[in-house]
């Protein structure tokens with residue numbers, strides 16, 4: 001768990017003072033991804049880099065797994081926190097193997113243990129361990145380099161990871177792909193992650209929690225659904241944009257709607273389109289709009305009709321800000 | 331060809347002078363590396379000193395070589411070493427420092443900030459960062475500085491013959507005082523060939539240490 005308590009950072013440079021982070025408090029629960037979201041210059045990177053003491057706090061405390069970071073030697077602290085940055089920062093003078101095993105080497109692991117860990121990580125990120133071991137970072141594509149960056153940060157199995165726009169420099173298709181891959185990895189490794197992004201869609205896809213920042217101040221902290229359904233102020237409202245309803249629909253699946261609404265519409269009307277239980281509601285809406293009667297049937301795993309969703313069901317779902325549904329597990 | 335005939339008749343003497351020349355250059359550049367590289371690393375961490383040290387080394391470069399020997403002779407005469415090997419080596423060290431310090435300083439400064447950031451962020455100590463990341467990345471550029479220093483001191487070293495330090499400059503100096511043109515030419519050609527050979531050899535060593543990435547970008 002990472003606790004931010006009244007965290008403040010004031011930069012002094014050339015006579016000017018900038019309050020880059022201003023009295024920010026929230027907590028990231030163990031095994032959760034918290035996305036720091038906000039426009040350029042709002043203090044995301046500053047807040048992130050204070051966690052591993054690359055930047056010192058002006059005021060407040062950061063507690064990582066029960067220990068105040070200021071009571072820990074910074075070098076020791078950093079070896080227990082994975083760190084991934086947008087520019088990858090892979091060491092150009094080292095092979096992929098040496099890059100991935102940087103921290104294990106510093107921790108004095110045996111050769112055999114490092115090899116096992118290297119192979120395990122490469123398989124996890126979907127790159128052939130043998131093929132890449134002796135290659136150098138510049139021989140890899142941007143997406144592959146970023147995956148190596150993630151593997152390197154995971155190498156010594158740190159409980160906490162800091163990621164500063166790791167997928168920011170990649171084209172949208174590769175970014176989507178890596179996001180999905182990353183979530184799959186997270187399901188097995190269950191790290192406590194602080195993830196910087198300026199992309200709302202990325203935050204909604206990846207975040208268990210989202211912290212929205214503006215000029216160093218915390219505007220809202222909550223789950224993606226809380227943020228979309230109940231924006232705390234005008235800034236958050238305008239940041240999430242006019243299509244927040246659509247975005248909110250994509251957080252939930254057809255199956256969840258059927259369950260929560262106990263929709264018992266009989267499957268007799270035979271809508272022209274059928275969707276699966278795990279189809280997200282945004283896609284469901286698209287099908288409904290194309291259907292003359294404004295409805296789709298939902299098929300369960302065996303292919304039998306589990307229920308029918310009508311346009312009105314979606315409209316009622318969106319009106320209800322306080323629905324108790326848990327968003328789909330990513 | 332008078333020049334060929336000259337080398338045929340003076341073969342062993344020419345080889346001796348070449349070795350003497352190389353010894354002079356080797357000692358100077360060797361000492362300049364041992365002192366200049368650490369100094370370059372040091373000023374790369376201490377920005378306030380960098381400007382001063384680089385300006386000083388740059389100023390030394392502007393002193394004409396004859397004047398440099400002229401300055402050193404009275405100083406070293408105090409310990410009875412006014413002429414010969416020692417003043418020559420000291421002068422050549424001073425000339426070599428600039429390219430070596432400057433290239434070391436620039437190479438370390440120019441390490442990609444994100445690479446340095448990652449190194450610190452992963453928990454490397456300043457020493458580990460320097461030895462495992464910054465220096466290996468800087469080596470090709472430092473090698474380029476050494477190459478410049480070697481080629482330059484081979485040339486300047488020819489003038490050291492005037493203060494009795496030997497080397498291929500002896501042919502030039504003696505040739506001039508005896509109006510023996512072939513001998514002057516022999517000295518000049520030998521110095522040039524030596525400089526070119528050293529350059530070619532060091533260039534291939536440098537390439538050996540340069541990862542392919544830099545050849546393609």
Ligand SMILES: Nc1ncnc2c1ncn2[C@@H]1O[C@H](COP(=O)(O)OP(=O)(O)OP(=O)(O)O)[C@@H](O)[C@H]1O
Nearest residue numbers: 011013018020039040041042043044045046047198
């Ligand atoms: N070393 C520094 N000295 C002075 N001011 C700084 C320094 N680093 C950042 N700032 C200022 O602090 C504020 C927050 O910067 P920060 O890098 O945290 O923003 P960010 O949210 O990460 O932005 P981006 O999305 O563009 O990366 C900015 O106004 C920036 O100009």
Ligand SMILES: [Mg+2]
Nearest residue numbers: 044045046196
């Ligand atoms: Mg940033």
